[in-house]
Amino acid sequence: MADRRPLVTITGASGLIGGILADRFAASYRLRLLDRAPLPGRLGQTVDLEDLPGLERAVAGADAIVHLAAATSVAAAWPEVLGSNVVGTYHVLEAARMAGVPRVVFASSNHVVGMYERDWASAAERPRSPTPLDHLAPPRPDSLYGVSKGFGELLCRYYAEAHDLRVVCLRIGTVLRSNDPRDPAPPGFDAWAAMPWEVRIRGTWLSHRDCAELFRCALEADVRFEVAYGVSDVPHRFWDLEHARRTLGYVARDRWPDETLALDASSPR
Amino acid sequence: MADRRPLVTITGASGLIGGILADRFAASYRLRLLDRAPLPGRLGQTVDLEDLPGLERAVAGADAIVHLAAATSVAAAWPEVLGSNVVGTYHVLEAARMAGVPRVVFASSNHVVGMYERDWASAAERPRSPTPLDHLAPPRPDSLYGVSKGFGELLCRYYAEAHDLRVVCLRIGTVLRSNDPRDPAPPGFDAWAAMPWEVRIRGTWLSHRDCAELFRCALEADVRFEVAYGVSDVPHRFWDLEHARRTLGYVARDRWPDETLALDASSPR
Numbered sequence: 001m002a003d004r005r006p007l008v009t010i011t012g013a014s015g016l017i018g019g020i021l022a023d024r025f026a027a028s029y030r031l032r033l034l035d036r037a038p039l040p041g042r043l044g045q046t047v048d049l050e051d052l053p054g055l056e057r058a059v060a061g062a063d064a065i066v067h068l069a070a071a072t073s074v075a076a077a078w079p080e081v082l083g084s085n086v087v088g089t090y091h092v093l094e095a096a097r098m099a100g101v102p103r104v105v106f107a108s109s110n111h112v113v114g115m116y117e118r119d120w121a122s123a124a125e126r127p128r129s130p131t132p133l134d135h136l137a138p139p140r141p142d143s144l145y146g147v148s149k150g151f152g153e154l155l156c157r158y159y160a161e162a163h164d165l166r167v168v169c170l171r172i173g174t175v176l177r178s179n180d181p182r183d184p185a186p187p188g189f190d191a192w193a194a195m196p197w198e199v200r201i202r203g204t205w206l207s208h209r210d211c212a213e214l215f216r217c218a219l220e221a222d223v224r225f226e227v228a229y230g231v232s233d234v235p236h237r238f239w240d241l242e243h244a245r246r247t248l249g250y251v252a253r254d255r256w257p258d259e260t261l262a263l264d265a266s267s268p269r
Numbered sequence: 270m271a272d273r274r275p276l277v278t279i280t281g282a283s284g285l286i287g288g289i290l291a292d293r294f295a296a297s298y299r300l301r302l303l304d305r306a307p308l309p310g311r312l313g314q315t316v317d318l319e320d321l322p323g324l325e326r327a328v329a330g331a332d333a334i335v336h337l338a339a340a341t342s343v344a345a346a347w348p349e350v351l352g353s354n355v356v357g358t359y360h361v362l363e364a365a366r367m368a369g370v371p372r373v374v375f376a377s378s379n380h381v382v383g384m385y386e387r388d389w390a391s392a393a394e395r396p397r398s399p400t401p402l403d404h405l406a407p408p409r410p411d412s413l414y415g416v417s418k419g420f421g422e423l424l425c426r427y428y429a430e431a432h433d434l435r436v437v438c439l440r441i442g443t444v445l446r447s448n449d450p451r452d453p454a455p456p457g458f459d460a461w462a463a464m465p466w467e468v469r470i471r472g473t474w475l476s477h478r479d480c481a482e483l484f485r486c487a488l489e490a491d492v493r494f495e496v497a498y499g500v501s502d503v504p505h506r507f508w509d510l511e512h513a514r515r516t517l518g519y520v521a522r523d524r525w526p527d528e529t530l531a532l533d534a535s536s537p538r
Contacts, residue, residue: 078359078363082355082356082359086351086355087351090347090351094347115427115430115431138405139423140426140430141427142427142430142431143427143431144427146427147424147427150420150423151355151416151419151420151423154408154410154416154423155416157410158384158410158411158412158415158416161384161409162384162412
């Protein structure tokens with residue numbers, strides 16, 4: 001009998017989130033994993049975001065694209081941001097349109113609104129606004145990376161409304177390779193962060209299981225276009241989760257592992 | 270005695286708005302007119318938006334940049350939008366930052382929110398929303414051109430907040446070469462418009478005098494970053510002018526020339 005599970009194509013499948021989705025989606029979806037480099041230990045196709053005809057062939061027949069491939073560093077310089085995030089995202093949406101793929105989930109970023117955090121930090125406020133930052137807050141990118149993800153959201157909205165795609169943009173929280181939010185800051189964090197790691201991660205952690213659930217909800221939701229944040233059940237959340245719950249059905253299941261430790265970040269481990 | 274008038278550099282000075290500003294700013298500012306092609310009948314410099322070092326030299330010493338150079342057609346294809354509007358605007362802001370130019374006025378566009386118009390048109394509503402569309406309405410671009418102008422606004426905000434520039438983004442109404450809004454639609458209008466020309470122009474017309482005043486206000490305003498619409502005193506405005514008045518001090522002075530004619534667009538001229 002034919003396999004009737006939806007065919008989901010994942011770009012940037014070799015990355016951290018790509019690996020999480022490849023593992024956890026294997027039962028629910030047929031997967032076509034794309035990356036610019038061969039995927040060690042997985043069946044996949046190599047295709048570069050610069051190659052629009054190649055992308056169109058690679059996404060043909062898919063029911064949805066999860067677009068993860070990007071320059072993912074907040075410190076990424078303009079040439080990389082331009083090529084991977086601006087041109088690359090255009091090519092993915094254009095390939096979807098040309099190939100008739102009806103749905104795209106775009107890995108956006110909280111760095112589209114990262115400048116709000118700097119205000120909170122410089123005002124010596126706790127990193128929780130009285131009202132969490134929601135999808136309607138005017139974008140205030142904190143980096144060229146954040147600008148490029150904001151561009152991707154604009155482009156997604158245009159394709160959704162002009163070309164009849166369904167698109168969900170996810171402003172993803174902090175996903176850690178170890179999945180343990182008590183780990184020390186990853187390299188490079190201090191270069192852009194406005195708050196100490198131990199403070200910020202208590203607002204932004206997204207577990208592997210919740211990450212996969214967030215993307216699953218985005219793939220299944222009956223919406224034309226949405227932007228939503230995704231974090232786990234963290235003690236000091238400062239992004240809105242209500243919109244993700246209402247429009248996508250996303251509910252965080254993983255709780256902060258050790259509240260006592262988390263509340264006193266200065267205590268020894 | 271030294272000329273103490275501020276030095277304003279204008280990119281895309283050969284265009285319609287460039288010519289309007291060059292004529293009307295000559296008394297208040299020292300002007301440095303830039304364009305990729307030589308400016309007939311005017312003193313100017315040729316510089317291409319692709320040429321970042323050339324741009325940095327061309328804006329050095331200026332008190333402000335008015336950035337008009339762009340692919341200005343709503344129907345512009347991706348390669349042109351990418352080169353002129355995405356990369357070009359990055360180069361202008363980066364040149365401003367490197368050269369220490371403290372202020373930029375960016376010619377944005379109502380096409381950043383153009384998809385709202387299509388809703389009104391398809392709902393057979395009059396082209397006036399009960400509340401005019403303001404600067405806080407979530408962007409809904411109607412074209413790749415609109416996406417690129419929304420990108421420019423995001424980039425401007427990043428530069429304003431991260432690099433201490435003052436930036437005003439103007440969502441400019443419809444400026445006509447003849448300056449007469451009773452003229453027929455310009456070529457290409459029907460390709461994208463959701464409303465008949467005679468209906469839309471009654472909401473969007475911006476006279477030459479008001480256009481120059483809008484840019485003058487943006488150059489003088491004591492603001493870090495703003496987005497504002499600009500139209501003349503039109504009979505069926507559907508974009509907010511209150512924010513431009515409050516933050517920039519802009520007040521439209523030119524009124525629709527013939528209200529009777531305008532209210533019945535089907536009547537013979």
